[in-house]
Amino acid sequence: MSEGTIPPVIPAREHPVIAIDGPAGAGKSTMAAHLARRFGFLNLETGAMYRALAFKAIDNDLDFSDEAALVELAENTRIALEPQLEGNRVLLDGVDVSRRVREPDVTAAASRVSVHPRLRAWMVDQQRLLGRRGGVVMEGRDIGTVVFPDAEVKIFLDAAPEVRGNRRYRQSGPAETKFTEQAKATEEAMVRELKERDERDRTRAESPLRPAEDAVILDSTSMTLDEVLVAAEKIVRDHVTEAQLH
Known part of the structure; x- marks a missing residue:
């Protein structure tokens, strides 16, 4: 580029990238599916x-x-x-x-x-x-830190491992087996598995699980699903304009 030449303007994305990160079992997939439907994104x-x-x-x-x-x-x-x-x-x-x-x-x-x-x-x-x-909701463990560090919206969804394990367990298996001793052992095994996976994800050398510096951390430990989804919608609207959402 010759001296005095004005560098080309790279157009911004017409629609935002919504990045959702967090540990296993936090509910990222449910949140991503909801936000995608709500705003018409992929x-x-x-x-x-x-x-x-x-x-x-x-x-x-x-x-x-x-x-x-x-x-x-x-x-x-x-x-x-x-x-x-x-x-x-x-x-x-x-x-x-x-x-x-x-x-x-x-x-x-x-x-x-x-x-x-x-x-x-x-x-x-x-x-x-x-x-x-743009115009996408992407969820994972390093979307806001590595894949799209320039994402317009970054949410780090977390919850205590015991809560994540309980939620995951309730989503699996017939309801009538939930209160047996075997069921209790299975739920405890799920919690242990989540803790082990958390350790692997947080301590790996490449792209460890962590919130981006500009991410909004949403801890759903004491929240209902509806409360979490309402909070997520508010985070999106707080970070982008209505025009970008339509």
């Missing part, structure tokens, strides 16, 4: 991308600690998210794996796969492509 669940790759790693009998093999697998993988009313449809190499990637073994594998720096870098590139034009 709901891009980035955690589903990690779970899809983890499922493929399981299917290929890969060692979750072998970063090079996992990166090679990723580079030969196509993951697509198709937002639906009830959550994303997840396509892995053209095959719908939406139900399979929600199962416990895949969720646990995704937590182990996601610790690798090179794999996370590959995922971040994919996620930026999906959200580059």
Whole structure:
């Protein structure tokens, strides 16, 4: 660029990126789906991308600690998210794996796969492509800190692990089994699993789980679901104009 030349103006996104981060079981997916419906945005669940790759790693009998093999697998993988009313449809190499990637073994594998720096870098590139034009709600663990540090709205949704474990447990299994000794042991196991996952996510070298400096921290420990969703809507409206929302 010659001296005195005015640098080109890079237009701002027409619509904002809403970044929702937080630990496992905090309710990020529920919040993201609600905000996407409320404002007419696309709901891009980035955690589903990690779970899809983890499922493929399981299917290929890969060692979750072998970063090079996992990166090679990723580079030969196509993951697509198709937002639906009830959550994303997840396509892995053209095959719908939406139900399979929600199962416990895949969720646990995704937590182990996601610790690798090179794999996370590959995922971040994919996620930026999906959200580059704005008008999206993206939830995960490093959206506001790494994927879109310039996101117009950043929410860090948290809750005590005991509360997150209880909520997750209540969402699974028939109601009549909730009060047995076996049920109590299962709920306690879920809480332990969440605490272990929190430790992995918060202490990993690459993109550890933490709030962005400009994120609004929303602790839902003592809140009802309706209260959380109302609070989230207010945070969005406090950070962007009405024109950006329509």
